[in-house]
Amino acid sequence: MKPIQVGLLGIGVVGSGTFNVLQRNQEEIKRRAGRGIDITMVADLNVARAQALVGPGVTVVSDARAVIANPDIDIVIELIGGYGIAKTLVLEAIAAGKHVVTANKALLAVHGTEIFAAASAKGVMVAFEAAVAGGIPIIKALREGLTANRIQWIAGIINGTTNFILSEMRDKGLDFAVVLKEAQRLGYAEADPTFDIEGVDAAHKVTLMSAIAFGVPVQFDKAYIEGITKLGAADIKYAEQLGYRIKLLGITKRRQGDATKRQTDGIELRVHPCLIPAKRLIANVEGAMNAVVVQGDAVGTTLYYGKGAGSEPTASAVIADLVDITRLHTADAAHRVPHLAFQPNAMSKLPMLPMSExxxxxxxxxxxxxxxxxxxxxxxxxxxxxxxxxxxxxxxxxxxxxxxxxxxxxxxxxxxxxxxxxxxxxxxxxxxxxxxxxxxxxxxxxxx
Amino acid sequence: MKPIQVGLLGIGVVGSGTFNVLQRNQEEIKRRAGRGIDITMVADLNVARAQALVGPGVTVVSDARAVIANPDIDIVIELIGGYGIAKTLVLEAIAAGKHVVTANKALLAVHGTEIFAAASAKGVMVAFEAAVAGGIPIIKALREGLTANRIQWIAGIINGTTNFILSEMRDKGLDFAVVLKEAQRLGYAEADPTFDIEGVDAAHKVTLMSAIAFGVPVQFDKAYIEGITKLGAADIKYAEQLGYRIKLLGITKRRQGDATKRQTDGIELRVHPCLIPAKRLIANVEGAMNAVVVQGDAVGTTLYYGKGAGSEPTASAVIADLVDITRLHTADAAHRVPHLAFQPNAMSKLPMLPMSExxxxxxxxxxxxxxxxxxxxxxxxxxxxxxxxxxxxxxxxxxxxxxxxxxxxxxxxxxxxxxxxxxxxxxxxxxxxxxxxxxxxxxxxxxx
Structure with missing residues (x-):
């Protein structure tokens, strides 16, 4: 069978990682997928740089729409990021009948409902393992591995930058501002670290996990978000003395209502610093690593750990999605795992609870x-x-x-x-x- | 669409857990799978006890072949265990065109090649998430979540009994024999604990993971196996002083040959007690819990943690397989994930290395x-x-x-x-x- 042809929009850190891993492991990946997977076309504003990265055998263009318009392309990988042009291009790719693989958590957490509906209507898949916790196959675990369970809660260290900062603050007894500068110098924090340190990035990711776990639409606007900028070394030290560690967690929880306590049914969706017992495995996740704890009624506590960012760890997730799509792209849609784990006609109307509740x-x-x-x-x-x-x-x-x-x-x-x-x-x-x-x-x- | 009909062979601890979770979460599972999943027929030697467990709505028989012969049954769950009658029944179910879900690691580690070949020839699926590490979706992570990677090694705490014993020995400074008695009293070890404490159970599981990770046939007979019976409290204490913990690990590793060192290419497959640095996350997995570390060339280190045994955790894995099969059973075989992760015609001939090498x-x-x-x-x-x-x-x-x-x-x-x-x-x-x-x-x- 001829290889699946893939078009790549944006060849930055994750894009070049994806290209390189696909090349390096092409034989092994083909032995698994039963079919070759080739990136045959790349769109990037910096054509010369992109062409140098991928070599002469791959077509490089500056116009992403040329990739989408190419009838030979089966799957489009969107690695541009943000809500702007990325949204337009994803919707155009879907309209053109392409499957889409994306690492864009911001786009899906905010516009997921529109995008998944468009994909379902067109009969194509939008896969996003790379959008949450990098290389950890947590989307797959939630959507497929734990289908037996009524999931009760999820709590995750899903932002490597802030976990690196908190680990350093604890190790060295330093305050936030000092460690942030060091993290920027080392490349663990961006020049403008706002999305990370204010918890926005983690909120995008936990919004996606919440939807998949509970069968509700993505509702980023309902998330409570608090970052780590106000944490001091003193709090980390006191927490330690009490047997706790402080981590920035993305938390989503199903609450069973209790009339006697005036509590209604609903879902919690929140990102904030959190004391957790030092003896918990997740309390010992250090540096830029990620980990997600999932509590299900049958399976009990499970934990998934790995690198949450970086070129090749994220590429690992992008390529896993490519293999999944390669296997299923000629199957009819009923055979596929629903985008948000639950069938679109069987979503829950459980409300998101305000933080005050x-x-x-x-x-x-x-x-x-x-x-x-x-x-x-x-x-x-x-x-x-x-x-x-x-x-x-x-x-x-x-x-x-x-x-x-x-x-x-x-x-x-x-x-x-x-x-x-x-x-x-x-x-x-x-x-x-x-x-x-x-x-x-x-x-x-x-x-x- | 009418529900998928499932026949259950053997309703012991895991079987009753599977029945109960499917009942309790039937609405949630249906919302995910797009279709109901019903156990409509059960075979168990103790008919009266089985009937009491499942209630009057389910047909209970003493003869497993009556389940296999029932044309309404789409999927057969084998929870009898062992290599004897279980093997015969699994092969008969396959011959009858049924998909099979099993938790039987011993059967697959020893007879997997024959069973998977029969299933492929007949176009049915044999799913076995429950055979390794109970409720942890590690088979799915290896077969699907990490397909981008050249997997380098896997090391797992995959036997809860021995991990419980080692945790107790360390906590209380006691020797093996004393803790084993306590574990038997608490139900963490069986009356005849040989398979657990001698490492055989772990070897079955790591044999399956090895095959999936490296694309080689299951080769239990090539595994090196050493249990924990000779460990003393003194060794655990000395290891601690040197910064290590002792765990029983199932290890499989791809070795790149090195002519200068007279080392050939090959795969290591071994179970034995092991010192690991105390600061590693897996070193802190205590009690009867399981955890598997997977090292891939793209993703780096990932870890999967949860309950490796027990009624509902194992049921969680059995039901995840039922949902997967429900989604794919009308799709042609090319759309399915290969039993051992790699296409049957693309298996590797890498030899298993003897322990001496x-x-x-x-x-x-x-x-x-x-x-x-x-x-x-x-x-x-x-x-x-x-x-x-x-x-x-x-x-x-x-x-x-x-x-x-x-x-x-x-x-x-x-x-x-x-x-x-x-x-x-x-x-x-x-x-x-x-x-x-x-x-x-x-x-x-x-x-x-």
């Missing part, structure tokens, strides 16, 4: 005046709000502010309570004259 | 007389054999044998060398009059 536990750090009665006031406010305390840590003033200091840190771990209630309690505590700085609040998950 | 590093413990010159003799033998020493630990005689003891332990970590060479060196050391007991040799893998 999320129930979790908390780490609070209060910088307080070292004087009698502060503790009683603070714990009084929590008791009044019905929030119970799990553990507390109070440092000697000298330790915190140096000899003769009149300030100290009060660290509290709470049991579960609803976020709205915690917000109200924090506002009351913040108003106490003895509370000297903005209160630090970090959510805590036991992940068990 | 495996290259690895070693932990050695020698109980020696506490006298001058022993160390010089031992290190002299190693130097003569061209084996270099990575680290050494010598305990005070008092620490090892109590006050006034005239014996001590000499612990040596070596660099890589070929097993045959190490065997020869051990024989020479063993012959020294100052070496008082059989030398303990545990292999060491850095897994990086």
């Amino acid at each position: 999320v129930v979790t536990s908390y780490y609070l750090r209060l910088r307080v005046a070292d004087e009698t009665g502060v503790l009683a006031k603070v714990t009084g406010i929590l008791a009044e709000a019905g929030i119970s305390i799990d553990a507390m840590l109070q440092r000697e003033a000298d330790e915190v502010g140096g000899e003769g200091s009149t300030q100290t840190d009060l660290i509290i771990l709470t049991h579960d309570c609803m976020e709205a209630r915690m917000n109200a309690a924090i506002a009351l505590m913040q108003a106490l004259p003895s509370v000297l700085e903005p209160i630090t609040r970090i959510r805590k998950e036991e992940l068990a | 495996v290259v690895t590093s070693y932990y050695l413990r020698l109980r020696v007389a506490d006298e001058t010159g022993v160390l010089a003799k031992v290190t002299g033998i190693l130097a003569e054999a061209g084996i270099s020493i990575d680290a050494m630990l010598q305990r005070e005689a008092d620490e090892v044998g109590g006050e006034g003891s005239t014996q001590t332990d000499l612990i040596i970590l070596t660099h890589d060398c070929m097993e045959a060479r190490m065997n020869a060196a051990i024989a020479l050391m063993q012959a020294l009059p100052s070496v008082l007991e059989p030398i303990t040799r545990i292999r060491k893998e850095e897994l990086a």
Whole structure:
């Protein structure tokens, strides 16, 4: 059988990795797929550079539409990124009857509903293993490996930049800003790191996992997003003393309603720094590595770990999608795995819960005046709000502010309570004259 | 579309879990698969017990052949186990044109070649996600998720019983025999634990992973197998002091030949206790949990973790296979993933290497007389054999044998060398009059 012909839009870091791995392992891949897979055409604005990368045997053009218009091309790989021209080109490729492979989490998390509907209508596949956690086959695990399960929750370290920064902060006892500079120097953080450090990238990815796990449409606009920019070395140290690590997690959870607690059915979708018990496997995922924990009602806890970014790890996921499509592209659509794991006519209407309704536990750090009665006031406010305390840590003033200091840190771990209630309690505590700085609040998950 | 009809052979722990999960999550599974999946017929020798488990709506028979002969049955699940009647029934089910789902690692590791050939000839699928690492979708990851990669090696904790025993030995400083009794009392080890503790079960599983990873036939008879029965608490403690944990690993590795070292191309396939650096994620997998590390040339290191046994975790894998088959059973065979990941006409002829040709590093413990010159003799033998020493630990005689003891332990970590060479060196050391007991040799893998 003649090889499947693939057109590549954008040959940057991941694109060149994809080209190279396909070439290097072509014999092995063909032995698996039963058919060769060739990138025969590349579109990139820098034609000369692209041509140098792929050699003379591959057609290089500057106009992506020439790739889409080529009737010999079976699959289009979109590696341009962003919501702009990438969206237009993906929709045009679908309209032209091409299957699409993309690593574009932003595009799918925001415009996935439109794109998947167009693909279904046209009978083509849009595959996106590379959009979440790089080379880890987590989309496949969720869509196919765990189909027996009612998935209960997913929690993932799905942004390597922030995990690298948090690992360094902990290892070296440094504050965020210092480590960020180092990460930029080493290439672990981009010149404009906003999407990573503010949690937006992780939110795109957890939005996709949430849709696949629970059979709901992608709803990036409903995600609660909080980054790591306000974390200090002190919090990481205190967490450690309490037996926890701080990680930036993407979390999505199915909540069973409970009328007695005025809780409705719904889905949590959130990205924020999180205390997790140090003994959990995921707490020990260091550096730029990614890991996703999936809890299913039959399988229990499973974890998937690997490189979440980089040229060849991401290429590994892109090529796995190419092989899947190669196997199924002449099969009728009923034989294929649905884009979002559930049949399009069997999606759930479960609402996304606002952050104020999320129930979790908390780490609070209060910088307080070292004087009698502060503790009683603070714990009084929590008791009044019905929030119970799990553990507390109070440092000697000298330790915190140096000899003769009149300030100290009060660290509290709470049991579960609803976020709205915690917000109200924090506002009351913040108003106490003895509370000297903005209160630090970090959510805590036991992940068990 | 009418539901897919499934016949179940053997309703023990996994069978009843499969039945229960399919019932409990039937709506969710149907929303994914696009079609209902019903177990409509069960064969079990204990008909009354089976009928009580499945209720009056399901036909229960004592004769498995009645299930295979039923033309309404699309898929047969084999959960009988062993090589005997299970093999006959699987082949008969294939001959009758049924797809087969099985958790039977022993059967496939030993008779897989015959079974997969029969299935291919008949155009049916034999799915076996449940045969390796229970609920972890590792077969899917290897066969489909990592198709871009030239896989380099796999190392897995794939037997929960032995991992539970090793975790307990380490936690409590107890010897093997004591912990085994406790594990049997708790139900983590069977009354006859031979297959688990001697490494046979792990060898079945790593044989299957090896075939899928490297595109070679299943060759259980070529596996090197060593269990954990000879491990003592002392070795676990010494390993800890050197920064290592001891785990029973199933390992398979592709070796690139090197003429200068007289090494030929080939595949390693082995199960034995192993020192691994304590900082590796897999070193921290405790209790009855399983984890598999896969190293691919593009993706780098990935790890898959979860419950490797038990009723519902295993059922999770069985049902994932049912959903896959439900999607593909009317597609022609070219659309399906090959049983062993590679197309049957594109298998590799790479030979399995005998253990004597495996290259690895070693932990050695020698109980020696506490006298001058022993160390010089031992290190002299190693130097003569061209084996270099990575680290050494010598305990005070008092620490090892109590006050006034005239014996001590000499612990040596070596660099890589070929097993045959190490065997020869051990024989020479063993012959020294100052070496008082059989030398303990545990292999060491850095897994990086």
